[in-house]
Amino acid sequence: MQKTTIAILGAGAWGVALANLATANGHQVRLWSRRGGQTLQTVLQNAQILLSAISMQGVREVASQVQSFPLSPTTIFVTATKGLDPQTTLTPSQIWQTAFPHHPVVVLSGPNLSKEIEQSLPAATVVASQNQAAAELVQMVFSSPCFRVYTNPDPIGVELGGTLKNIMAIAAGVCDGLHLGTNAKAALVTRGLTEIIRIGRSWGANTETFYGLSGLGDLLATCNSPLSRNYQVGYQMASGKTLTEVLADLPGTAEGVNTCRVLLRHAQHHSITVPITEQVYRLLQGEITPRQALEELMLRDIKPEYN
Ligand SMILES: NC(=O)c1ccc[n+]([C@@H]2O[C@H](COP(=O)([O-])OP(=O)(O)OC[C@H]3O[C@@H](n4cnc5c(N)ncnc54)[C@H](OP(=O)(O)O)[C@@H]3O)[C@@H](O)[C@H]2O)c1
Numbered sequence: 435m436q437k438t439t440i441a442i443l444g445a446g447a448w449g450v451a452l453a454n455l456a457t458a459n460g461h462q463v464r465l466w467s468r469r470g471g472q473t474l475q476t477v478l479q480n481a482q483i484l485l486s487a488i489s490m491q492g493v494r495e496v497a498s499q500v501q502s503f504p505l506s507p508t509t510i511f512v513t514a515t516k517g518l519d520p521q522t523t524l525t526p527s528q529i530w531q532t533a534f535p536h537h538p539v540v541v542l543s544g545p546n547l548s549k550e551i552e553q554s555l556p557a558a559t560v561v562a563s564q565n566q567a568a569a570e571l572v573q574m575v576f577s578s579p580c581f582r583v584y585t586n587p588d589p590i591g592v593e594l595g596g597t598l599k600n601i602m603a604i605a606a607g608v609c610d611g612l613h614l615g616t617n618a619k620a621a622l623v624t625r626g627l628t629e630i631i632r633i634g635r636s637w638g639a640n641t642e643t644f645y646g647l648s649g650l651g652d653l654l655a656t657c658n659s660p661l662s663r664n665y666q667v668g669y670q671m672a673s674g675k676t677l678t679e680v681l682a683d684l685p686g687t688a689e690g691v692n693t694c695r696v697l698l699r700h701a702q703h704h705s706i707t708v709p710i711t712e713q714v715y716r717l718l719q720g721e722i723t724p725r726q727a728l729e730e731l732m733l734r735d736i737k738p739e740y741n
């Protein structure tokens with residue numbers, strides 16, 4: 435295929451892993467981060483694809499910085515961030531689309547623990563956009579024998595799957611940290627998916643998307659792997675550490691901590707029932723212990739499985 439010039443913003447674990455995948459396919463990749471040597475303007479020059487792998491806390495600020503530089507009108511934006519903006523509750527793709535209304539925006543999300551991808555272990559992901567041609571170009575750029583990329587027409591569903599599973603991964607870490615067993619874990623992850631779908635539908639996402647790689651797939655990966663930073667938050671809190679102690683030693687970003695706070699506000703505002711998110715929030719706030727969170731979930735009013 436034709437070689438593409440790609441600017442990757444964010445040189446953390448995920449930005450570097452994605453840069454390596456595109457470079458291995460022969461594309462010209464420039465990486466930018468606050469600590470790097472190159473200016474944002476240099477990195478953006480002639481970029482056909484601009485991929486953001488910035489943590490949620492920096493997305494709005496970086497999007498506004500990018501607005502001050504000239505870009506080709508055909509530049510495709512790709513967002514790989516899994517979070518929600520605390521001030522606006524916008525998703526990263528909504529932030530990029532608002533800043534660049536005339537450019538195609540593609541969401542890249544899936545069960546993608548970067549440490550495994552860096553070892554060239556097989557993995558799959560999803561690129562989702564309302565612009566099919568843009569999604570297909572991004573699919574070509576990153577596809578390889580060890581990284582299988584699917585397209586999807588539901589960007590908000592794909593994005594929310596990756597974002598909301600982080601809260602469930604914190605809960606799954608608690609579940610494993612308390613040694614609650616396989617039945618408990620299966621119940622938690624399954625009810626977690628129900629909660630994710632309930633929230634996702636209120637955002638206009640398709641239910642079907644949450645049964646795919648970016649929903650169930652990422653939920654399974656993150657809830658079952660000690661490589662997940664979000665899982666580690668829950669696991670270590672169940673072992674008696676405070677959130678501050680866990681975050682002090684955590685390598686990289688655990689987006690679920692911030693997402694949980696933002697989501698709870700959104701759920702309360704829209705009257706959406708989010709029992710797992712609520713208990714994770716209270717645990718992160720230090721209001722309850724992991725055992726109390728478990729009791730709260732087990733002692734809720736009994737009800738039909740679906741309603
Ligand atoms: N790691 C994974 O396995 C993985 C997989 C899929 C998706 N993701 C998602 O990708 C995003 C990044 O994750 P990561 O693992 O790469 O995190 P990370 O290793 O902590 O790196 C975060 C990156 O964001 C940058 N950043 C943070 N705040 C910023 C700000 N205010 N302005 C500019 N840049 C800022 C950091 O820059 P500095 O280096 O200058 O601090 C760094 O380059 C997260 O949303 C995560 O959920 C991660």
Ligand SMILES: O=P(O)(O)OC[C@H](O)CO
Nearest residue numbers: 544545546547662663664
């Ligand atoms: O390390 P985590 O918990 O941010 O998870 C990384 C990816 O989102 C897994 O797909």
